[in-house]
Amino acid sequence: MERIETDICVIGAGSGGLSVAAGAVQMGARVVLIEGHKMGGDCLNYGCVPSKALLAAGKAAAAHRTGAALGVAPDEPVLSYASAKDHVARVVAAIEPHDSQERFEGLGVRVIRDFARFTGPRVVEAGGSTIHARRFVIATGSAPFVPPIPGLSGVPFLTNETIFDLREAPGHLLIVGGGPIGLEMAQAHRRLGCKVTVIEGARALGNDDPEAAALVLAALRAEGVEIIEGAKVDAVRGRPGAIEVQVAGGTVFVGTHLLMAVGRKPNIDRLDLDAAGIRHGRGGIEVDDRLRSSNRRVYAIGDVAGRGQFTHVAGYQAGVIIRSMLFALPSKAHADHIPHVTYCDPELAQVGLTEAAARAAHGDAVQVLKLGFDAADRAQAEGKTKGLIKVMVHKGRPVGATIAGPNAGEMIGIWALVLANRLKMGAIAGTVLPYPTMGELSKRVAGAYFSPKLFENPLVKRVVGLVQNLVP
Numbered sequence: 001m002e003r004i005e006t007d008i009c010v011i012g013a014g015s016g017g018l019s020v021a022a023g024a025v026q027m028g029a030r031v032v033l034i035e036g037h038k039m040g041g042d043c044l045n046y047g048c049v050p051s052k053a054l055l056a057a058g059k060a061a062a063a064h065r066t067g068a069a070l071g072v073a074p075d076e077p078v079l080s081y082a083s084a085k086d087h088v089a090r091v092v093a094a095i096e097p098h099d100s101q102e103r104f105e106g107l108g109v110r111v112i113r114d115f116a117r118f119t120g121p122r123v124v125e126a127g128g129s130t131i132h133a134r135r136f137v138i139a140t141g142s143a144p145f146v147p148p149i150p151g152l153s154g155v156p157f158l159t160n161e162t163i164f165d166l167r168e169a170p171g172h173l174l175i176v177g178g179g180p181i182g183l184e185m186a187q188a189h190r191r192l193g194c195k196v197t198v199i200e201g202a203r204a205l206g207n208d209d210p211e212a213a214a215l216v217l218a219a220l221r222a223e224g225v226e227i228i229e230g231a232k233v234d235a236v237r238g239r240p241g242a243i244e245v246q247v248a249g250g251t252v253f254v255g256t257h258l259l260m261a262v263g264r265k266p267n268i269d270r271l272d273l274d275a276a277g278i279r280h281g282r283g284g285i286e287v288d289d290r291l292r293s294s295n296r297r298v299y300a301i302g303d304v305a306g307r308g309q310f311t312h313v314a315g316y317q318a319g320v321i322i323r324s325m326l327f328a329l330p331s332k333a334h335a336d337h338i339p340h341v342t343y344c345d346p347e348l349a350q351v352g353l354t355e356a357a358a359r360a361a362h363g364d365a366v367q368v369l370k371l372g373f374d375a376a377d378r379a380q381a382e383g384k385t386k387g388l389i390k391v392m393v394h395k396g397r398p399v400g401a402t403i404a405g406p407n408a409g410e411m412i413g414i415w416a417l418v419l420a421n422r423l424k425m426g427a428i429a430g431t432v433l434p435y436p437t438m439g440e441l442s443k444r445v446a447g448a449y450f451s452p453k454l455f456e457n458p459l460v461k462r463v464v465g466l467v468q469n470l471v472p
Helices: 015-026 041-045 048-065 081-099 101-107 180-191 210-222 311-327 355-365 377-382 413-420 425-429 440-455 458-470
Strands: 002-011 031-034 110-112 117-120 123-126 129-138 142-144 172-176 195-199 226-228 233-239 242-247 252-255 257-260 264-266 298-300 339-342 347-352 366-372 388-394 397-405
Touching (some): 002 015, 015 041, 015 129, 015 311, 031 129, 048 081, 081 101, 129 311, 172 180, 180 210, 180 339, 210 388, 210 397, 242 257, 355 397, 366 440, 388 440, 397 413
Parallel strands (some): 002 031, 031 110, 129 298, 172 257
Antiparallel strands (some): 123 129, 142 264, 242 252, 347 397, 388 397
């Protein structure tokens, strides 16, 4: 068995692991990268990339059905589900070279295509080799969580890892789970001609601001997506093409296909973490603020670390540990400036605290500013006035922002910048933005924060009056 000595051994070639490997090797470290499945991980192959590509196909179809208010006669598009999946495949193929084994080997990374397991605190086995490293990075991501529902194992069901393999459109897609994955797939399939029912045991988009979530759910329902909330699944039965989902109370929903989208579980089963003295639990590997595990030579980032299941979180955490591993800097990970987006149409974007969380943290000292999209001239021009922006402010500093509406994911960026750099509302108010853009809504919110201080303050009016009388 070959013995490999290296500075850094990265386990998992998803977004986080690839970022660490590329950054470290280009800064002069020796790097071994181990991947037992597909380069690019979940994001490229089963998550962010294919889902947004399918949503884009659905959006193109939806454009045919709207536009009457703008003088464009609507029509029913001619749909090809297989062609939409061809688009998804092309998008993945276009991005794939950036994450490929060939590219990373060209950078100088030793790539081993196998599943890794620890055999000691400083040793990993994979691909017929033992890898001895100064530091290890576990970036193995997560997989769909499939709950132990009675009868589920006896019927065919889909997850985000298999739904993109379908070539024929489901006649009636049943989706268990009303989170971002479930609702994004619900809207994409509804727009591509499928009947869709979403079954959620609690509240759909339950982790988001209720007011913003309600706007998104109303839009999906208006398009024909059936969303059932507060419906815990008791049992599943049936056969291919005729699947039944029974919920508490006895109601039964019947469809042709079933998608399970109830959450994720960390990919740790193959790693033999105990052999390396790495503490772990249901949420993944236990890490400190520096993203180190109980074995100080082993870091964990991304989904497997249980601190946010988003591609951009893994990329951010990669930067945190690179500073620590390569430069011995006291670098810590924070989460209060990390945005996330649900990419339905309209989108729902959040950074920092929601209104409820801000009030819980700061009580009456928090100020909540809210504007509808109808306050933006660009939204009026495009007939896209259904939406809202909400900013939570504490002592002049934004602590959270919520945006629900078209392109909310793009609009949240300025607030992520503000929170990351601890800027105050004056930074937004003093920014000149092009007219007419949706970004102006952020500046209008800042204006709404300062307006009472300027226009409703008697002292300001007295000062202005004095200046006008004294200055010739």
